[in-house]
Amino acid sequence: MDIKVLGPGCGNCVRLEKHTREALADLGASADIEKVTDYGQIMSYGVMATPGLVVDGRVVVSGSVPNAKAIAQLLAPLTPRA
Numbered sequence: 001m002d003i004k005v006l007g008p009g010c011g012n013c014v015r016l017e018k019h020t021r022e023a024l025a026d027l028g029a030s031a032d033i034e035k036v037t038d039y040g041q042i043m044s045y046g047v048m049a050t051p052g053l054v055v056d057g058r059v060v061v062s063g064s065v066p067n068a069k070a071i072a073q074l075l076a077p078l079t080p081r082a
Helices: 011-027 039-044 068-078
Strands: 002-006 032-036 052-055 058-062
Touching: 002 011, 011 032, 011 068, 052 068, 058 068
Parallel strands: 002 032
Antiparallel strands: 002 052, 052 058
């Protein structure tokens, strides 16, 4: 699973990354998490409000910081099963 946190590095971006890592831990999953701070790249995903969360090329969160439980619900269907 490839995850990108989109945003300039603000407090909300940091919280979104933290919540995403917590969600992955709760699911027992692992993923590469990349921070994307370049506005051109952020806009290439169609994200107009940061922070944004992109999973495997698909924007799943934009302009908000869901808690770890909500992110886990978004990631669960995308997480490979053993």
